[in-house]
Amino acid sequence: MATRADVAAMAGVSPAVVSYVLNGGPRPVSAEARARVLAAVEAFDYRPNAIASALRGGSTRAIGLLIPSTVNPYFAELADAIEGELYTSGNLLSVGITDDAARERVHLRSLIDRRVDGIILISSRSLASVERRRETPPIVVVDRVESADGSRTVSSVHVDNVADSAYAVEHLQGWGHRLIGCVAGPWPVPACGERVRGWRQQQDAIGAPSGDELVAHAEFTADGGAEATYALLGADARAISVHDARPTALFVSSDAQAHGVLHACAVLGLRVPEDVSIVSFDGTQSARFTNPPLTTMRQPIQSLGTTAARLLLEAVQQPDLEPKAVVFHSNLVLGASVAAPAS
Amino acid sequence: MATRADVAAMAGVSPAVVSYVLNGGPRPVSAEARARVLAAVEAFDYRPNAIASALRGGSTRAIGLLIPSTVNPYFAELADAIEGELYTSGNLLSVGITDDAARERVHLRSLIDRRVDGIILISSRSLASVERRRETPPIVVVDRVESADGSRTVSSVHVDNVADSAYAVEHLQGWGHRLIGCVAGPWPVPACGERVRGWRQQQDAIGAPSGDELVAHAEFTADGGAEATYALLGADARAISVHDARPTALFVSSDAQAHGVLHACAVLGLRVPEDVSIVSFDGTQSARFTNPPLTTMRQPIQSLGTTAARLLLEAVQQPDLEPKAVVFHSNLVLGASVAAPAS
DNA sequence: CTGTTAGCGCCTTCAT
DNA sequence: ATGAAGGCGCTAACAG
Numbered sequence A, B: 001m002a003t004r005a006d007v008a009a010m011a012g013v014s015p016a017v018v019s020y021v022l023n024g025g026p027r028p029v030s031a032e033a034r035a036r037v038l039a040a041v042e043a044f045d046y047r048p049n050a051i052a053s054a055l056r057g058g059s060t061r062a063i064g065l066l067i068p069s070t071v072n073p074y075f076a077e078l079a080d081a082i083e084g085e086l087y088t089s090g091n092l093l094s095v096g097i098t099d100d101a102a103r104e105r106v107h108l109r110s111l112i113d114r115r116v117d118g119i120i121l122i123s124s125r126s127l128a129s130v131e132r133r134r135e136t137p138p139i140v141v142v143d144r145v146e147s148a149d150g151s152r153t154v155s156s157v158h159v160d161n162v163a164d165s166a167y168a169v170e171h172l173q174g175w176g177h178r179l180i181g182c183v184a185g186p187w188p189v190p191a192c193g194e195r196v197r198g199w200r201q202q203q204d205a206i207g208a209p210s211g212d213e214l215v216a217h218a219e220f221t222a223d224g225g226a227e228a229t230y231a232l233l234g235a236d237a238r239a240i241s242v243h244d245a246r247p248t249a250l251f252v253s254s255d256a257q258a259h260g261v262l263h264a265c266a267v268l269g270l271r272v273p274e275d276v277s278i279v280s281f282d283g284t285q286s287a288r289f290t291n292p293p294l295t296t297m298r299q300p301i302q303s304l305g306t307t308a309a310r311l312l313l314e315a316v317q318q319p320d321l322e323p324k325a326v327v328f329h330s331n332l333v334l335g336a337s338v339a340a341p342a343s
Numbered sequence C: 001c002t003g004t005t006a007g008c009g010c011c012t013t014c015a016t
Numbered sequence D: 001a002t003g004a005a006g007g008c009g010c011t012a013a014c015a016g
Helices: A004-011 A015-023 A031-044 A050-057 A073-088 A101-113 A127-132 A161-174 A190-205 A222-233 A238-243 A255-267 A285-289 A301-317 B004-011 B015-023 B031-044 B050-057 B073-088 B101-113 B127-132 B161-174 B190-205 B222-233 B238-243 B255-267 B285-289 B301-317
Strands: A062-067 A092-097 A118-122 A139-142 A155-159 A180-184 A215-217 A249-252 A277-282 A295-298 A325-328 A331-333 B062-067 B092-097 B118-122 B139-142 B155-159 B180-184 B215-217 B249-252 B277-282 B295-298 B325-328 B331-333
Touching: A004 A015, A004 A031, A015 A031, A050 B050, A062 A073, A062 A101, A062 A301, A073 A092, A073 A118, A073 A255, A073 A285, A073 A301, A073 B073, A073 B092, A073 B101, A092 A101, A092 B073, A101 A118, A101 B073, A118 A301, A139 A301, A155 A161, A155 A301, A161 A180, A161 A190, A161 A249, A161 A277, A161 A295, A161 A331, A180 A190, A180 A222, A180 A255, A215 A222, A222 A238, A222 A249, A222 A255, A222 B285, A249 A255, A255 A277, A255 A285, A255 B285, A285 B222, A285 B255, A285 B285, A301 A325, B004 B015, B004 B031, B015 B031, B062 B073, B062 B101, B073 B092, B073 B118, B073 B255, B073 B285, B073 B301, B092 B101, B101 B118, B118 B301, B139 B301, B155 B161, B155 B301, B161 B180, B161 B190, B161 B249, B161 B277, B161 B295, B161 B331, B180 B190, B180 B222, B180 B255, B215 B222, B222 B238, B222 B249, B222 B255, B249 B255, B255 B277, B255 B285, B301 B325
Parallel strands: A062 A092, A062 A118, A118 A139, A139 A155, A155 A325, A180 A215, A180 A249, A249 A277, A277 A295, B062 B092, B062 B118, B118 B139, B139 B155, B155 B325, B180 B215, B180 B249, B249 B277, B277 B295
Antiparallel strands: A092 B092, A295 A331, B295 B331
């Protein structure tokens, strides 16, 4: 592959002049020399080696993204928004899938070794260990960030999970539901805990049951949602024996799980919404095409993604900027998965 | 950040010895020196700078992936499989989303500039221009590859789109359908054309209509599928005026489009499968949770992804290996979107 | 067994 | 307006 020296030789100038032309500085170049250089660049189809440039200049124009999965439509839509914003600013996205925590740590290391300019962490389980590290590039987390000592060291973008979850539960209560189960998320990250907290808070607010027998943790997948449903609504569910009645509604922490919840309800012979009402969280496109369409709390996914990217790029430019926390809120999208409980 | 020189200084050895220890060669190192080096590495939390290593060694251990979208579940599942395989082999994935062809070209350039070890192209629209380039890293395409002169220069992985599409159409015919519409894909890539060809071939095989009035091209999105449905089944559809009857079934080129097809049918007051039967292509998880569940040709997405990654890694290791074309076939997954036409 | 050294390709200061 | 040269951090060939 042609190098800068080749171009310089053909143009009859020194390598420095080639850089001057291509980078628009820092020194002026005569029109003649410029023309010869550009011709040589054309002839060789020359492009600067980004590796060498990065080694020299200290910037890779690459951003790392650590994401739990791309199969979950919420994460997929988020990744799409982030990539779009980065593309616009001339940055490349390096992606690691962080199914499990060990993998997340390995990927984090790898990204730092590769000197990415910044990192976006989605639902990170190893943020604590990150913050302990000496030297990391700027980081933005898509999820709430809570530091032990209250001081924030990274920026974050997220919805108000507690309030938005409470709102979803309130919607169910408004239709007359009291015994409402909660399909919780799998990971020890704030977003998962907060959605349970929002459910519990809202149940407590009207004196409705909020015990652990009504909570089932599950993976953020359809299968996870199905399992949780069997645990909560199946014949020998603890929720049923404790309350001597089957929950009439479920608050589900993600659309991905809700797909499996619908499936499991069908298997159990329960009709949605006649026998069981469902409200889920995320508001992805996929929620519109289920049977029945899901009533779901729609997160502003595009905004979350573009904001995360923009915050990060700002931090890359000005490393000693104050970390920010940007909070959005969700909107209830009415599907057809909620009805009044059978009386 | 600590450099190799720092570690060497602390360990009281030369920088080369640090490399010998960390890289396991190429020269032996005494146990004592090794211990001191490792202690120093530990103390500094030192890791080699991957940028410098790449500049020197010629390998970035990074693979580029160009993908049309992550929101389409077929592409998302494919990306997931590819990332998994690359992670296993210690490679990082750099992703570019190639919504439009211009973007694809920019990304391709960028990946080459960054000296990725190889590139995976999904449904590429600019392969022709790639093949014209002088120096590219190894490339694997997920789609069929057709060179003008018949000689293949890159490897490919794909299903037999013509045969698998024909099979899907045959399934509809088996239920008694004759007037079958085709929702085609949007891009000038082999996979899109071949699915239409499979539909047409199978229609011709039984002397059923296969004219262009029965084909509607559309984006690989739900909205695309909906628009195509209006064009084919709406009140003033050309298909209807030509045949003086409404198509009783649709062959849909992707699950993503099929979601929108279902939606549009509901809007048009057409029941699925009573009024319109549907078979789609891809067989993603998402097809199981629609209303009704989709009957769809399931591509072996995991295998496609891991095979693409493995072929590429082979080519990276042995650049003058013969390009291969690996062909898989799809399986019909029975949902509930097909029934006999109303007589 | 260990140390020295020459680049990899680029950017940029300094000298001309 | 241009050229020469140092150095980013690393690997590996070469010399002790």
